[in-house]
Amino acid sequence: MTPSSPVATTVLHPDRLLPADDATRAIARDLYDSVADAPIISPHGHVSPDLLREDRPFADPAELFIVHDHYVTRILRSAGVDLADLGAGGGPYDPREVWRAFASRWELFAGTASGYWLRDEFVELFGLREEPSADRADAHFDAISGQLRLAEYRPRALFERFAIDVLATTDDPLDDLSAHRELAADATLRGRVLPTFRPDAYLDPQAPSFVSRTEALAAWSGSPVADYDAYLDGLRARREYFIAHGAVSADHGVRQPFTVELEHDEAARLYRRAVSGRLSEDEAEVFAGHMLLMSAEMSVRDGLVMTVHPGVLRNHSTETFAAYGPDTGHDIPVATEYTRALRPLLQRFGTAADFHLILFTVDETVYSREIAPLAGFYPSVFIGAPWWFLDAPDAIQRFRxxxxxxxxxxxGSGFIDDTRAFLSIPARHDAARRSDAGFLARYVREGRLSIRQAERIALDLVDAIPRRAFKL
Amino acid sequence: MTPSSPVATTVLHPDRLLPADDATRAIARDLYDSVADAPIISPHGHVSPDLLREDRPFADPAELFIVHDHYVTRILRSAGVDLADLGAGGGPYDPREVWRAFASRWELFAGTASGYWLRDEFVELFGLREEPSADRADAHFDAISGQLRLAEYRPRALFERFAIDVLATTDDPLDDLSAHRELAADATLRGRVLPTFRPDAYLDPQAPSFVSRTEALAAWSGSPVADYDAYLDGLRARREYFIAHGAVSADHGVRQPFTVELEHDEAARLYRRAVSGRLSEDEAEVFAGHMLLMSAEMSVRDGLVMTVHPGVLRNHSTETFAAYGPDTGHDIPVATEYTRALRPLLQRFGTAADFHLILFTVDETVYSREIAPLAGFYPSVFIGAPWWFLDAPDAIQRFRxxxxxxxxxxxGSGFIDDTRAFLSIPARHDAARRSDAGFLARYVREGRLSIRQAERIALDLVDAIPRRAFKL
Amino acid sequence: MTPSSPVATTVLHPDRLLPADDATRAIARDLYDSVADAPIISPHGHVSPDLLREDRPFADPAELFIVHDHYVTRILRSAGVDLADLGAGGGPYDPREVWRAFASRWELFAGTASGYWLRDEFVELFGLREEPSADRADAHFDAISGQLRLAEYRPRALFERFAIDVLATTDDPLDDLSAHRELAADATLRGRVLPTFRPDAYLDPQAPSFVSRTEALAAWSGSPVADYDAYLDGLRARREYFIAHGAVSADHGVRQPFTVELEHDEAARLYRRAVSGRLSEDEAEVFAGHMLLMSAEMSVRDGLVMTVHPGVLRNHSTETFAAYGPDTGHDIPVATEYTRALRPLLQRFGTAADFHLILFTVDETVYSREIAPLAGFYPSVFIGAPWWFLDAPDAIQRFRxxxxxxxxxxxGSGFIDDTRAFLSIPARHDAARRSDAGFLARYVREGRLSIRQAERIALDLVDAIPRRAFKL
Known part of the structure; x- marks a missing residue:
């Protein structure tokens, strides 16, 4: 190395994400230290249970950090990189070339949440001491690849190392949950891996697979597909099956949190037309809104926590979706309304005993205007953690x-990582703990919390609060 | 007290709410000190004039701090406490049990605006040196109860102690204002207590009592209820009555700040149908929008400052409303639009001489987008103070x-407390003064204001600015 | 001067706009110093090319700072000053009286972006050492007037002094660009002055001059006005004319970023009715949305960068517009939607090679919700700089x-001043550089960027980033 081309050294500052002011930083550091090593509770996310069941080594750095992470590929796409060259959509790719494409554009990630997490992973997990770069791309690729062959880099070893206490996956209602059964029966796995009931495609007639899914549900329950009551019973039975396998929540990724209560016969009529694909778009919205309310009724009865993740227009670029499928970086948020949209549901169940409804948003304008006021009254309503584009340090401060x-x-619900990037889980939770420590420290410094209150809250935010919200 | 159960000590930090950075904090402290003891101008709020007229001792800590404050009861409700157990809706309650329910859940208030004000009141007014807690609930209840029997804790003594210079109440247009007359005639009361004309239920056909109110107004003026011109004249006459009793403003708590100008005959036609309860919802919106514009016309003529408090969906939980009535913690904001909605009104009166229109919001997205641009052009438009869910320290920084x-x-209008919690008035104004001092100090530290400018603005914010906006 | 009436001294603090915390400020200062003297790239704004072509001395301080700057006149209007007294609408005015009206109300500008820029200009360009005031108004007026007679205060001398490397103007599509031709041919002018194609009035049937403009375009191209294909060809030809004169972008000041793709024959049909003034409002919206999409198609072909400046309701006060014309301070933002509105355009051209679409907003709620997610995927989409009411220091921090x-x-696009106030250009760019340095320094202090990354980004923000976005 010549003096004229020094390699940028990566250092994880021990006080990263803590407030700038020294007095506040000192308070924040103590608060952070008290929770830095607490076990991770991850009650909502998208890691596959097969990852842990199969426990196969990760293939290579591209597969591990880039190909499956649409946060990363979208940034590269925004700079003109072709998704095909990044292995999107399951096509063939050259791992080393993917890694080079990424490493040579590392500056794109400066300041982003993904860049922060990735650097944390590179340093903490792989001991990388240099920033990614074109010059050093091959060396880093080889270094990480070498480590991935070691036993301690296999998924279950990392699961232990990460001190994950609870990890919830997201599962199709008809999934047989065999992976979860295996994992639950395995005494060598210390943390719990729980399924989550995700019924969107069964509830929304506009979902492309609605007809085939409802047919499959009817086939499973041995009833005619057009029988609305059997459909409801089928959903209830599958929820019970999930509960029997450890599920604590049902997740609803609706377009809008619109709810409406239909008379039984009207709902049955719409359902019959829906399963034959004959609903208009407006009718489909109404039926989906009715089913969101019915899902709340089911939650009131069976106790599954209801989480709602609304407000994302999926697959904005039809051309990209056609070529590479979903989750390829072009799901774009839209403005979302909760106060009026959820009123029918809350009129019915807002004060129901033991009902938990956790509201997420990618539209941060609703935090102060709608979600906090709703959660500040209804015993059922919890404020979901900063989600998706909002789960980054500045956004977390705005959220709090x-x-x-x-x-x-x-x-609130406590932090949710909601990720499919398994290796990013500790980095994300660590970032959230640092951010919350900084927020609490500011309130202490401003005389709004005593240090004793802040210490208690810091602990509760990583333990009691998510355990209560998700009934863990 | 044993070492194993230390009592958390409450200390009000002298620099509370001031910025973290030492250099900025020093500037802020000086600015705050210069206004800390300035008399309180409270030109909009919900304290009853009977409180001061009757001057009866407060009953107990529960009645004083909890039962009537829906900011407090809603937080307890959100944690599952039954509103009936908190004395909501005028039902019977056990004060000591209410206090215990509150004190044992004090952690719920950590970080909230209400928690901040309450702690300020406990320490500043009652000398409480400990955080509320289950263990100490009875002791605190007894200590406060004892003080409430003292003469210096009666409402008028506190009114003097608080150095309130102007206190505006909110009154029904047909109120005879006898309480205000008594107070105005009482030379022993140093501050002024002013009525405020609040005509919503007379202007909005969707108000449940619209028909009975307009009938009462017609009866008062001796005209047929269906006579639109008499209705307008009746409103004008009642405004004059209020003005004669010291009122300086008329307050409009509309759902949306929608305005429209109807032809006289069309308005008269809608009015006639409204008083017989036969307007559709859409027609009612139109008529209410017309009456908001007509109210502006009345303000242009009679000089009453017009304040608009829009954007709240009242009584979100019908079940709760049915059981306990209004103001029980479930009024929830909705998105609000001003630019287009107010245009008809501003086309007519936006540049009218001496017309004052103060715009409040619970939707903070409109501050930079709509309200500041409108106020930055129209001589009539003033930016209302941070309101309701937004009158807290962080929200005030965002507002500024x-x-x-x-x-x-x-x-701007200067700070408005808009409270029905009489004892919280000094704490709220003090918090606003600290927040504003912090904001100004930051601008000084960033070289955007000279210290002389900041000193002048700090003084004006608590005196000249509200006096001008409200024509005091 | 007596001790009792000291003159407030204006000092530009060398660390103005930098963060309060000392450690962060030190980092920010170094970052700022590295770019403080970099040449100015101003790829979008409203300075007239005639200013530089004619190079006439500025008339007086009122003409220079007040009369033509609707940011300044609107604030004076909001305090009740009559626009006629400020020379609005081209009417006669007394420069000294205008200056006095301004100087005696200097407190209105405290904390505003305009106040910040003006103070910077007064001190940096004219050496004024005192705050404007009623007492000193005449002295300041005379001092500035005296300097304006000097050669170094003429526009071209200032253009050199400001180190402007690129200055884009905004021009009517039928402008002959003779001023630009002259400036381009003038070897004594070191910076480049580029025209910008601004076709709004030719694309939107609701523009008051749409019919006359399209007639003029047809006359220029020698085709019948009702010929839609000739209309498109005319637009294309004028774009080529602009490109031949150095234009790099086409700017679209649409009401909403609504786009739709019409069939050719349907578009032609609407166009024929539009040029005869017979479109309904809804049809006009559709046609304008189609033409925004067609403009994108033209940009894909001819390479002009497409900038979109939506979301402003122009001329809110009809009475003021009638008396004084446009750009008189009452253009008011409205909520704006991008995700759905731009989808037809992005479906067609979002991934087109070398297409650049820069999205501006005056509705800051869309930054995190819509614009950043769109720009973080589509290679064509760039985040426009903080615009209009949002180009101030706090707003820039929120934007970043x-x-x-x-x-x-x-x-992103790098900073855009978008101003018609020529003298404010250096102050605005300097403020943006300071704000960005502060933002970067915070990320360094928080361990999110290395100092080397921050240094590189600071340089790129004032050079490589705007050059790439605008194809300079």
């Missing part, structure tokens, strides 16, 4: 600032 | 940041 | 915070 003064800390 | 760069400090 | 974590620094 917008919700805490109205609803406090105890009407 | 979002409005100042476009409209400066002199297009 | 809301966009960076999702889209990084390299999906």
């Amino acid at each position: 600032s917008a919700t805490t003064e109205t609803a406090g800390f105890y009407n | 940041s979002a409005t100042t760069e476009t409209a400066g400090f002199y297009n | 915070s809301a966009t960076t974590e999702t889209a990084g620094f390299y999906n």
Whole structure:
């Protein structure tokens, strides 16, 4: 190495993400230290249970960090890289070339949440001491590849190393949950891996697979597909099956949190037309809104926590979707309304005993205007963690600032990573703990919390709060 | 007290709410000190004039701090406490049990605006040196109860102690204002107590009592209820009555700030149908929008400052409303639009001489987008203070940041407490003064204001600015 | 001067706009110093090319700072000053009286972006050492007037002094660009002055001059006005004319970024009715949305960067517009939607090679929700700089915070001044550089960027990033 081309050294500053002001930083550091090593509770996310069941070594750095992470591929796409060259959509790719494409554009990730997590993973997990770069791409690729062959880099070893106490996956209602059964029966796995009931495609007639899914559900339950009551019973039975396999929540990724209560016969009529693919778009919206409300009724009865993740227009670029499928980086948020849309549901179940409804958003304007006021009254409503584009350090500060003064800390769900990037889980939770420590420290410094209150809240945010919200 | 159960000590940090950075904090402290003891101007709020007229001792800590404060009861409700157990809706309650329910859940209030104000009141007014807790609930209840029997804790003594210079109440247009007359005639009361004309239920056909109110107005003026011109004259006459009793403003708590100008005959036609309860929802919206515009016309003529408090969906939980009535914690904001909605009104009166229109919001997205640009042009438009869910320290910083760069400090109304919690008035104004001092200090530290400018603005914000906006 | 009336001294703090925390400020200062003297790239704005072609001395301080700057006149209007007294609408005015009206109300500008820029200009360009005030108004007026007679205060001398490397103007599509030709041919002018194609009035049937403009375009191209294909060809030809004169972008000041793709014959049919003034409002919206998409198609072919500046309701006060014309301070933002509205355009051209679409907003809620996610995927989409009411220091911090974590620094356009106030250009760019230095320094201090990364980004933000976005 010549003096004229020094390699940028990566250092993880021990005080990263903590507030700039020294006095506040000192408080934040103590708060962070008290929770830095607490076990991880991850009650919602998209890691596959097969990853842990099969426990196969990760193939290579491209597969591990890039190909399956649409946060990463979208940034490269925005700079003109072709998704095909990144292995999108399951096509063939050259891992080393993918890694080079990424490493040579590392500056694109500066300041992003993904860049932060990746650097954390490179340093903490693989001991990389240099920033990714074109010059060093091959060396880094080889170094990481070498480590991936070691036993301690296999998924289950990492699961232990990460100190994951609870990891929830996201599963199709008709999934037989055999992976979960195996994992639950395996005494060598210390943490719990729980399924989550995700019925969107069974509830929304506009989902492309609605007809085939409802047919499959009817086939499973041995009833005619057009029988609305059997359909409801089938859903209830599958929820019970999930509960029997450890599920604690049902997740709803609706377009909008629209709810409406239909008379039984009207709902049955719409359902019959839906399964034959004859609903208009407006009717489909109404039926989906009715089924969101019916899902709440099921939650009231069977106790599954209801999480709602609305407000994303999926697959914005039809051309990209056609070529590479979903989850390829062009799901784009839209404005979302909760106060009026959820009113029919909350009129019915908002004060129901033991009902938990966790509201997420990618539209941060609703934090102070709608979600915190709703959570600050209804015993059922919890404020979901900063989600998707909002799960980054600055966004977390905005989230806390917008919700805490109205609803406090105890009407929230605790941090949710919601990730399919297994290796990023510790980095994400660590970032959230640092961010929350910084927020609490500011309130202490501003005389709004005593240090004792802040210490208690910091602990509760990583333990009691998510355990209560998700009934763990 | 044993070492194993230490009591958390409550200390009000002298620099609370001031910025973390030492250099900025020092500037802020000086600015705050210069206004800390300035008299309180409270030109909009919901304290009853009977409180001061009757001057009866407060009953107990539960009645004083909890039962009537829906900011407090809603947080307890969100944690599952039954509103009936908190005395909501005028039902019977056990004060000590209410206090215990509150004190044992004090952690819910950590970080909230209510928690901040309450702690301020406990320490500043009652000398409580410990955080509320289950263990100490009875002791605190007894200590406060004892003080409430003292003469200096009666409402008028506190009114003097608080150094309230102006206190505006909110009154029904047909109120005879006898309480205000008594208070105005009482030379022993140093501050002024002013009525405010609040005509919503007389202007909006969707108000449940619209028909009975307009009938009462017609009866008062001795005209047929269906006579639109008499209705307008009746409103004008009642405004004059209020003005004669010291009122300076008329307050409009509309759902949306929608305005429209109808032809006289069309308005009369809608009115006639409204008083017989036969308007459709759409027609009612139109008529209410017309009456908001007509109210502006009345303000242009009679000089009453017009305040608009839109964007709240009242009584979100019908079940709760049915059981406990309004103001029980489930009024939830909705997105609000001003630019287009107010245009008909501003086309007519936006540049009218001496017309004052103060715009409030619970939708903070409009600060930078709509309200500051409107106030930064129209001589009539003033930016209302951070309101309701937004009157907390962080929210105040966001408010100032979002409005100042476009409209400066002199297009605002000054702080408004808008409270029915009499004892919280000094804590709220003190918090606003600290927050504003912090904001100004940051601008000084960033070289955007000279210290002389900041000193002048700090003083004006608590005196000249509200006096001008409200014509005091 | 007596001790009792000291003159407020204006000092530009060398660290103005940098973060309060000392450690962060030190980093920010170094970053700022590295770019403080970099040449100015101004790829979008409203300075007239005649200013530089004619190079006449500025008339007086009122003409220079007040009369033509609707940011300044609107604030004075909001305090009740009559626009006629400020020379609005081209009417006669007394420069000294205009200056006095301004100087005596200097407190209105405290904390505003305009106030910040003006102070910078007064001190940096004219050496004024005192705050404007009623007392000193005449002295300041005379001092500035005296300097304006000097050669170094003429426009071209200032253009050199400001170190402007690129200055883009905004021009009517039928402008003959003779001023640009002259400036381009003038070897004594070091910087480049480029025209910008601004076709709004030719594309939107609701523009008051749509019919006369399209007639003029048809006359220029020698085709019948009702010929849709000739209309498109005419637009294409004028774009080529602009490109031949150095234009790099076409700017679209649409009401909403609504796009739709019409069949050719349907578009032709609407166009024929539009040029005879017979379109309904809804049809006009559709046609304008189609033409925005067609403009993208033209950009894909001819390479002009497409900038979109939507979301402003122009001329809110009809009375003011009638008396004084456009650009008189009452253009008011409205909520704006991009995700759905731009989808037809992005479906067609979002991934087209070398297409650049720069999205501006005056509705800051879309930064994190829509614009950053779009720019973080589509290679064509760039995040426009903080615009209009949002180009101030606090707003810039909010902008960076809301966009960076999702889209990084390299999906943006770099700072755009978008001003018609020539003298404010250096102050605005300097403020942006300071704000960005502060933002970067915070990320360094928080361990999110290395100092080397931050240094590189600071340089790129004022050079490589705008050059790439605008194809300079």
